[in-house]
Amino acid sequence: MSEKPSARVPGRAPPDTSRRDHRPDWRDQVQLRLVAEFVDRAATAEIEAEINRAQAELDAAPAPALPELVERLVRVRLAHRR
DSSP: OOOOOOOOOTTSOOOOOTTGGGSOHHHHHHHHHHHHHSTTTOOHHHHHHHHHHHHHHTTTSOGGGHHHHHHHHHHHHHHTOO
16 A cells, blocks of 8 residues: 655644544645645644634535635635744
């Protein structure tokens, strides 16, 4: 059984996949991209919290659009952080 490669960022923990059965797979992909992009601005836990918040706020959006909308919202929030 081989494991699929993951985009690990040195000095950061990989996304928490222990809850994979309880959340959509797209969240892991969004989190990997955002962790790689904001490695110098936010911890993985902060990014995951922003993803949770964005998903809750955008919950009324159509399901197919949700991954892109969540990623865009989190990216904007993290980019404007001080």
